[in-house]
Amino acid sequence: MSSRRSKVMRGVVTPILAVLAVACIVLGVMNATIWKPSSDVSAGAQLNSRYITTDPGVLNLVDDKVDVTLKASNADATVCMALGYAQDVSGWLAGHSYQRITGLQDWTVLEKQRSTAATSTDAGDAVAFQDSDMWTSVKCATASVSMQVNNSNDRIVLLADTDANAADDTQSSGTQQLTMSWVRTELPDFAMPLYFAGGLLAVLAVMTASVFAMEPERRRKRIDENAEEVQEPEITVMQAVTGTLSPIGRSIRSAVKPKPKNRRHSRHSGGEHDAEEAIETVETTEAETLGTPKIIDTGARNMLAAQQRTHEHKALSVEEPEEVEEVEHESGSRRRERSEHSERRSDRAGRTRSQRATHTEETAVISTDDLASYFARLSSEDTPADEKNDAGDDNARKQEQAGEAD
Amino acid sequence: MRMRKTTTVLCAVLASSMAVTLAACEGQVPQVSTATSTSQAPDLTQSQEKTIRGKILDVLNQANAAKDPSKLSTRVTGPQLQIRTSELNVAKATGTLDAKTTIPSEIMQTVIPTDSGWPRSVFTITTTTEDQQSKRLLVLDQDSARDNYKLWGVARLFPGAQLPKFQVPSIGSQMGQADDSGLETTPAQAVEHYADVLQNGSSSKYAGDFAADYFRQDLAKLTENVQAGMAANNGTQQQTFSAEADDIKVMRSSDGGDLVVVQINSVWTRAAGEGRESLPASDAEKALFGSTKATSTIKATYVNVVAMYIPAAGSDAKIQAVGAERQPIKVEAV
Incomplete structure (x- = not known):
């Protein structure tokens, strides 16, 4: 398969x-x-009206820059082109028929539409097309005119008069060729x-x-393995959280938990037994927490340290030097095997004393095992209070004596 | 099996998408957005206004240089055409052009309308002249789309006159109408009342509607002086004022009032006492009168241009004349 x-x-x-x-x-x-799509877009239209205008938005349809060329069939006609506001252009066209460029039919053909503007006001001493104040720019030439427009304003439109020098009401009979060329700056990709x-x-x-060619069972197994690997850091995080919360949680639990347990166990056992159980649960959570010694909330520890400092410092400082001594002993034995034993001893004793002195101040430098035992002791002292405390003190005193004797 | 099915589907999707992209090689043809903005925009840019004003000043300067009013009509119209023609005729007779005819080329402010119809008016306030004459309020008027802007009226603003605030030229102001409501009085009524105040002075029933202004003061003083002289010779004098209320230029200010510019024609008839001749009362009148044979009665026709601010209704301010121009255009013996 x-x-x-x-x-x-x-x-x-x-x-x-x-x-x-x-x-x-x-x-x-x-x-x-x-x-590649051509960046040059050139569209044209054949028109047969004297006046030609663009709809608002046509000039900048493809790009802001456009080259407009208008060629009249009459080679002697003065062809003019102007840019103006749409309202002014429609005012100028009042009473005249004209053709509108309404957009692009496709990439090469302009869409056109014939229109006639409504009633005109009388144009007694009308100014020439090219002399009007309304245009933002105007250009005239014989037979053919082209204009470069750089405009992003939708209100601006183009107006062309293909026979600017003729009388107002003259209609054009020829065919005009209008071309608009844009250079696209943004090409479709x-x-x-x-x-x-x-x-x-x-x-x-x-x-x-590779992966899909594999048997689904095998693949799933591998995925499961992967999942486990992935989950591992999550556990660490969980541990970190519990580690942070347990010192606080412990006090709450010790206050809250025993009550229901008391009720449940009172049928067959006494209060002493209950207390022992409570300690056991605390100790197991401690063990879990202490699996990851690096994540310890210093704030939480300080809280406890502040309470317990007076009688706990000694116990801690006693255990610490033992390990230091061992390390010292290992390295020392490698380097100078032939050095005298007594000399080394006295030297070691001196160091131990100094270590002890520093440890009373900085409790942060503690080995994992020490810390575990410390917490265990701490938790056991928490519930039975005075009795356990005394026991812990005795224990610490014994260890201290042993350390000094060493 | 499922794997192969998904792969097949994927292939189909890819194939079809490729077909689409290949078909539309030039991209979609752009469409003109049908939503054209309906928001009002000014009819002219500031640079267009400057160009237009430059062309008008060119025509004026050429006419000044030649002392020939015949070419004024291409760029001057309305009361200013009558006034400037008279001023040039006076200059031709006296040899010097009155200093008050100066129009500075620099401006303080221009008020451009947003109205899409015609006629359109642009109000422009110039700086003071080089010889520290007061600012000029120019009214540029475009009668129709196929006409150009022409200088319709010039009013010399009174020293210290407070003009209302207008929208900046890039936003544009709205032109008012002769029958604008929401004001102390409509512009048409206000100009007629002002003509009545000019004619009847403090005895006019509208005198209280108008704040004091230099134009009224000067005119009253002149009339008083002439009256004193005429009375000594048993003569009479009469001055009538009539506002051209159907051709007034109104611009709405941003504080709710209207700035109104109006032409007020006046005829000043002076009759001397028995056996005496009535003579022109000023250099301008004299120049216009020329060598005409004087009779006992003289009639001088004046054109006055008055700019006044009509505050919004409910304001405790009075209607205030802010500038004026006065020029005899015809002096004849009757």
Whole structure:
């Protein structure tokens, strides 16, 4: 079964995906090079009206910069082109028929529409088209005129008069060719999605050849193993949290827990037994917490230390030097084996004394085991109060004596 | 099996998406957004106003240099055409152009309307002149889309006159109408009342509606002086004022009132006592009168341009004339 699955995956699916990936990338390259959309957009229209105007928004339809060229059929006509506000242009066109450029039909053809403006006001001593105050810019030439427009304002439109020197009511009979050319600054990018698809397919091909070709059971097992590995740091975090909270939680538990237990156990056992159980539970949580010695809330410890400092410092400082001595002994034995034993001893004793002195001040430098025993003791002292405390003190005193004797 | 199915689906999706992208090689044709903004925008930019004013000043300067009013009509219209023509005729007779005709080329402020129809008016306030004459309020008027802006009126602002606040030119102000409501009185009524006050002085029933101004004071003083002289010779004098209320220029200020510029025509008839001749009362009148044979009665026709601010209704301010211009345009013996 397993061989058949991997055969299909590696022999059929993977090649297909690989071919598709290559095809996508090739198509992407083609789209970025020979099929690249042209940045030059040039659209034209044949018009047969004297006045030609663009709708608001047409001039900057493709890009803010546009080259407009108007060629009149009459080679002697004065052709004028102006930019003005839409309201002024419609005022100028009042009472005249004109053609509007309303947009792009496709990338090469302009959409046009014929219109006639409503009633005109009388134009007794009308100014010439090119002399009007209303235009923001105006250009005139014979037979053909072109204008470069750089405009992002939607209110600005183009107005052209293909026979500017003729009388007001003269209608044009010829055919005018209007061309608008934009240079697109923002080209549509068809290559990037293809590259992306190609990349995706390539990854899929690799996966079908490896992970998906595997038996689902095996894969799942591996995933489970992975999951365990992943979960491990989570446990550490949990431990960290409990480690932080347990010193606080302990006091709360000791206050709250015994009550229900008392009720439950009172049928067959006395209060003494209960107390022992309570200690046991505390101790087990302690053990869990102390599995990760590096995460210790200093604030919490200080709280306890402040309460217990007076009778606990001694007990701690006694145990510490033993380990230091051992380390010292190991390194010492390696380096200078032939040095005199008594000399080393006296030296060691001196150090131990100094260590002891520092340990009364900085309790942070404690080995894991010491800390564990310390907490164990601490918790045992917590519940039975005075009796345990005394026992702990005795124990500490004994250890101290032993350390001094050493 | 499921794996292969998903792969097949994936391939199909990819294939179809590729087909789509290949078909639309040039991208989609952009569409003109149909939502055209309806917000009001000023009719002119500041630079356009400057260009227009420059063209008007060019025509004025050429006419001044030639002392020839015949070419004024291309860029001057309304009361200013009558006034400037008279001023140039006086200058032709006396050899010097009155200093009050100076129009500075620098401006303090321009008020551009947002109205899309015609006629349109642009109000421009110039700086003081080089010889420290007061600022000028210019009214540039465009009668129709196929006309250009022309200088319609010039009022010399009174020293210390407080003009209302207007919107900045990039936003544009709104033009008012002769029958604007929400004001102390409508602009049409206000200008007629002001003409009545000019004619009847403090005895006019509207005198209390208008704050004191230099134009009224000077005119009253002149009339008083002339009256004293005429009375000594058993003569009479009469001055009538009539406002051209159907052709007034109104601009709404941003504080609710209207700034109104109006042409007020006046005719000053002076009849001398028995056996005496009535003569022109000023250099300008003399120049216009020329060598006409004087008779016992003289009639001088004046054109006055008055700018006044009508505060919004409910304001305790009075209507305040802020600037004026006065020029005899015809002096004849009758």
